[in-house]
Amino acid sequence: MNNVNVAYSVANSTEKDPKKRFKLRMPGAFVILFFLTIVAVIATWAIPAGSYSKLSYDQSSSQLKITDPYGKVKSIPSTQEELDKLGVKIDVTQFTSGGITKPVSVPNTYQRLKQRPAGPEAITSSMVRGTTEAVDIMVFILVLGGLIGVVKASGSFESGLLALTKKTKGREFLLIFLVAILMIIGGTLCGIEEEAVAFYPILVPVFLAMGYDSIVCVGAIFLASSIGTAFSTINPFSVVIASNAAGINFTQGLTWRIAGCVVAAIFVILYLRWYSQKVKANPKFSYSYEDRDEFNKMWSVTSTEGNENSSFTVRKKLILTLFVVGFPIMVWGVMSQGWWFPTMAASFLTFAIIIMFLTATGRNGIGEKGVVDAFVGGASSLVGVSLIIGLARGINLVMNEGLISDTILQFSSSLVTHVSGPIFILVMLLIFFVLGFIVPSSSGLAVLSMPILAPLADTVDIPRFVIVTAYQFGQYAMLFLAPTGLVMATLQMLNMKYSHWFRFVWPVVLFVLGFGGLMLVMQVLIY
Template sequence: MTKSKKKFQFPSAYTVIIIVLLFVQALTFFIPSGKYSTLSYNEAKKEFVITDSKDKTSAEPATQKTLDQYKINISIDKFKDGTLYKPVAIPNSYERIKKPKRGIFGTISQFLNVQVKGLLDSVDIMIFILIIGGVLGVVNATGAMNAGILRLSEKLDGKQKWLIIILMGLIALGGSTFGLAEETLAFYPILVPIFLIAGYDTLTAVATIYLGSAIGSMSSTINPFSTVIASNAAGISFTDGMPSRVIMWILSVGLAMFYTIRYAERVRKDPSKSLVVEEMKDPSMAQFKIDKEKDGQFTMRQKLTLLIFAAGFVVMIYGVQQLGWYFTEITVVFLAVLYILALTAGLKETVFVDSFVSGAGDLLGVAFTVGLARSVGIVMETSFVSDTIMNFFSNLISNMNSVLFITVLFFVYCILGLFIQSSSGLAVLSMPIMAPLADVVGIDRSIIINAYNWGQGLIGLIAPTGLILVSLAMVNIGFDKWLKFVMKLLVMTVILILIMLVANVLLLS
């Protein structure tokens, strides 16, 4: 009797993050610790605070002369009006520092502690996810979501491609203009059933939503959390280089749409072509499937429920884009939606509460993934290796010719973006260091902003430390299936970016 070989199963999102965490933690033993001195603005005292590598602080007058003295080519107004609210790295100030001592027990302690700290640091996003899940549980209990989707499917008949084009285009526009990212997690439970009833698979839904957000953010035009803050930190206007960013948005989003539609239509015509055939059979997918006979009616109460629910998203997008809201504020919006639904949904009190708890429970694993992913960044911060990596790469590229410089810089930002997931944090750390190098090699500083945007944005397509694992967890898709789907698009986008960067150098310098 022969034993059948067990089929290899790719690890879950949690395990992938733990593997990355262990890998990064191991790297911190070999990468020297070091820090740049930083400059920040104390609004209360109207002065600059200089913090050196040993964490000693000193005060300096908040004047342009002080910025010039430290070779920070940024207008004083950017600090005083709050545009630059994070400490800015001071060029040529990097110093090695003593590596924090860690024995076996210290390493184990760090491994465990950073996970708890990651959860604590992400609590606002986690609560948002749980509240959204609870609200969706209530909406689903009324039958409004399924009934509404059935009506939409009738309109989509023969026009399924437009579902991808419109949704990806709108999400990409949000990513490019105000950094729509984590907020898209709320879209999956709503949009996945629509894709399924249109004949597509769950991977198509993830591709449409996540690629829209990631490619849109990568090709940022006026995103305040990347292009604007990076341009200010580089000492230029965020409008510098805008034409090339608009062209990049059109080309990269268009490429992502074509790529996704090509896959989606192949699946619609032959479901066996889906990369997630097995995942689609999983019992957990039942939450996304619709019974046409059971959900055939669409009552006025259900229409009102969907209208109230949709209004929450309208208010969320307006608040994020126009009022600078973050997760606390938008969670309050959906908590208010929940209380309104308590009065209008027509559910019994026990059914309402059970639906909310059940809906929140469905997304508990997703919320946990968000917190766990944050722990990787905390290891980098507490081990003081981020600045060392930055210093190494800035020295590496400083003497290259312009074309080679911008090409290598793009890949440098891909690597930095893998470890430093905060776009604004990477901007204020790197721009005062990298932007002056543009002057040395004779290229426009706006091209540095493009290399930063496109590098740290592109790596988000596959970075386990970013949102991709969280997005895949929403629909129970393995990371290996996503890599198999997206790698060709990744290569094509890299080629597009390099062509655009070299064209920028030749035309703008």
């Protein structure tokens, strides 16, 4: 009889929930990137191969080097006169001073080349090579994970969170507001959205303790920093290098960019406030509610007020202080000292070693083996995030080696040669939106596209800084969505589904394209 009841229950549950069996689910980050790698390989067969000549500066000989589409290299004197002959409207000091380090496309040099299709083996080999090329940021992430593991093992997170939640009770959104403002400022000044990955471990447990969800965490950090970068004012990795490659001073259009950044900041803060209040009032409103328990298990930090280990001792305060102080030092190093991921990793490793010593010794110390295991465990938890970054770079390798990126750029430039005024700049905005998927690096897209597309502004009598602004808006509207960019690593780190993120971010993408397009049209009409 029991067997019959069990069989009936199983059959009945199947009849009641037929939709669940066939529910379409968005694949995870690894599957999406694997699929896009296959698409990139197929594209190398379908899209004609071609290339522009590339211009770079050789420090050893103090000369400019031109590599033509067929790979032949020619050296020329590093003078402004030579650049003018090439039609490259860039100050020569940008090359000689190291302001521009990546090869620059030379206008009017595009050549169709013999097709270079990628074979099936490129699917896996590009993943491996992309991962090795991304080793600098991967080491940074692993060191960061190890640092987090040690701080968690010390019990400092639990005690600090208990103290913080008491002080912020009733004013929870204030922390989101402050974090978002700082991220927007960091984005507009130095493009900090890549480095912002370091802030999740310290802020996510805090947001969870305040009753928010994973979407709020990504919104306050990644979304806010990326909005700041989209409306960059003096970001050297975006607007400055793009302006240099366009042959103009980056201060041109600065007033417009500041005004745009202020409006965008207000929009994002209001959007975050609306969403966070909805989640606070009703947790089931959360776009990621179905994964809430798993996310909380992964990131939440619980403590009991009466527990002896929850007391906020001097040692725990010192450990948390050391942990937190590493982040402003990182920002300072990036903005003023030219730090990159290896230096940042070394900086965090220094703090990790000091904290390991404090955690291992003393009355409640966990010993040498305990801190080492904690470091290794923390690092291993972020291995997936590191691999995602490498896989995304592998897609770009396939397209570059298949010589299809320049073909897409040349085709894009042909779309705007016979239009003028507002239509011209709106088409340019959409072109940069598409190119943002193909070349997710802001500095990489700047040096590849600006020498080709910026001169087109002269043909329709508009300032070149408007092209630079279109590049910012278009590329970053795409980078909120593009799996080839940073977003997949962010979602993997927080174990968030892409579909949940898309549901939250698409209004922001429309805002950037809509408000950005309006600003661009106003600039064209005024000038």
